[in-house]
Amino acid sequence: MSSDPDAFPFRDGTLHAGDAPLPELAAAYGTPLYVYDAATIRRRVFDLRKVFAESLPDDHQPMIAYACKANTNGAILRLMAGLRLGADVVSGGEMIRAIEAGIPADKIVFSGVGKTDDELAAAIASEIMQINIESASELDRLIMLNPPCPVRVAFRLNPDVDAGTHAKIATGHGSSKFGMPAEEIIQLHARAKAQKNIIPVGLSVHIGSQITDIEPFEEAFRKTGALARALEAETIDFGGGLGVAYHDGAPEPDLAAYGRAVATHLAPACRRLVTEPGRFLVAQSGILLARVLHVKTTPGTPILILDAGMNDLVRPAMYDATHRIIPVTQRQTPETQYDIVGPVCESSDVFARGISMPQCRAGDLVAIMDCGAYGFTMAGPYNSRPMPAEVIVDGARHGLARKRQTLRAMIADECLPDWMVA
Numbered sequence: 001m002s003s004d005p006d007a008f009p010f011r012d013g014t015l016h017a018g019d020a021p022l023p024e025l026a027a028a029y030g031t032p033l034y035v036y037d038a039a040t041i042r043r044r045v046f047d048l049r050k051v052f053a054e055s056l057p058d059d060h061q062p063m064i065a066y067a068c069k070a071n072t073n074g075a076i077l078r079l080m081a082g083l084r085l086g087a088d089v090v091s092g093g094e095m096i097r098a099i100e101a102g103i104p105a106d107k108i109v110f111s112g113v114g115k116t117d118d119e120l121a122a123a124i125a126s127e128i129m130q131i132n133i134e135s136a137s138e139l140d141r142l143i144m145l146n147p148p149c150p151v152r153v154a155f156r157l158n159p160d161v162d163a164g165t166h167a168k169i170a171t172g173h174g175s176s177k178f179g180m181p182a183e184e185i186i187q188l189h190a191r192a193k194a195q196k197n198i199i200p201v202g203l204s205v206h207i208g209s210q211i212t213d214i215e216p217f218e219e220a221f222r223k224t225g226a227l228a229r230a231l232e233a234e235t236i237d238f239g240g241g242l243g244v245a246y247h248d249g250a251p252e253p254d255l256a257a258y259g260r261a262v263a264t265h266l267a268p269a270c271r272r273l274v275t276e277p278g279r280f281l282v283a284q285s286g287i288l289l290a291r292v293l294h295v296k297t298t299p300g301t302p303i304l305i306l307d308a309g310m311n312d313l314v315r316p317a318m319y320d321a322t323h324r325i326i327p328v329t330q331r332q333t334p335e336t337q338y339d340i341v342g343p344v345c346e347s348s349d350v351f352a353r354g355i356s357m358p359q360c361r362a363g364d365l366v367a368i369m370d371c372g373a374y375g376f377t378m379a380g381p382y383n384s385r386p387m388p389a390e391v392i393v394d395g396a397r398h399g400l401a402r403k404r405q406t407l408r409a410m411i412a413d414e415c416l417p418d419w420m421v422a
């Protein structure tokens with residue numbers, strides 16, 4: 001089962017997305033297939049709003065800017081727009097996608113350490129809500145672009161805390177490339193204030209991803225709140241990072257404590273709060289549906305070889321992530337231990353080792369759970385494997401949110417220089 005018991009339920013022994021049995025979706029759209037459940041996303045948004053409603057005063061309810069790098073599919077963005085969410089974007093491409101999906105520009109925050117001049121110019125021209133500045137050099141570039149209209153900027157604080165998460169997704173320690181120390185922000189804030197059309201509105205902070213211990217948030221928020229008071233900041237954007245329980249027994253964040261940390265350290269220090277959750281809103285809304293190609297017997301643990309690989313879902317190979325993997329059809333076959341792998345020619349193309357599940361056969365369907373965040377968005381065509389299709393389900397309705405890539409489309413942008421053509 002998913003870590004959200006209401007997402008992807010079993011009915012009559014078959015795993016469902018909304019009202020659709022997954023074997024039906026596999027037959028209609030093929031595998032490997034990303035399947036998203038709209039109801040789960042709505043529930044997650046309501047759950048988060050409830051946390052803030054219960055912990056913060058009415059005039060300090062945060063604007064939720066969905067960190068769309070977690071899942072940029074246009075159907076998901078449209079759903080977020082319909083739920084009146086804003087967006088946190090980290091590239092000019094994400095900014096355009098968010099705007100085209102109907103998210104108003106005045107609810108878009110632009111983060112990231114390496115914005116190009118073109119991206120900054122596009123953000124200025126689109127009159128987005130705010131640009132989160134991550135270095136002195138970036139402020140210089142913005143000043144050089146000489147904005148014709150007021151541009152709101154926030155400075156990203158590096159609070160020098162250990163988020164207690166995987167090293168590859170920690171962003172808040174002093175030696176990371178993200179954010180700036182408080183002393184530097186104080187200088188830049190003053191420099192920005194002296195410019196025409198650059199309006200320093202406050203601070204942003206984001207200490208990493210898949211964080212389940214509230215203490216690092218608490219420490220980061222305390223430091224951010226103190227600096228915000230010193231600067232008399234109007235806005236604090238307190239980032240994303242809330243984790244989800246990917247495997248049985250994994251810790252889940254204490255949401256009430258998270259709300260209290262925001263209420264204690266941030267709400268009293270500014271007039272307006274912004275938050276940038278990504279994973280928390282979408283991880284549990286998605287699965288990667290795959291078919292067993294082969295059951296390979298070995299001298300050791302038997303291996304299930306799936307038609308989905310690390311190119312479709314890179315989190316296990318890249319972050320040592322563990323996802324629950326469950327058979328789509330419940331059977332009374334005896335439990336067996338399996339290693340579960342993809343077909344890609346890399347020894348890191350392993351989804352799970354030694355997990356216990358009912359005996360499987362070639363042709364069986366399995367669901368890799370909690371793949372709605374950093375799943376498709378990090379996928380690629382390595383081994384010349386076409387990008388998987390994406391389907392969105394809403395109750396009784398389902399439909400394609402992205403077609404399966406064809407081989408022709410995959411290679412369409414390749415060309416030969418003149419001198420190689422005979």
Ligand SMILES: *Cc1c(COP(=O)(O)O)cnc(C)c1O
Nearest residue numbers: 067111209240241276277278279
């Ligand atoms: C990635 C990112 C987020 C979202 O992180 P999650 O762990 O998915 O919530 C928020 N803010 C910034 C600046 C980011 O880079």
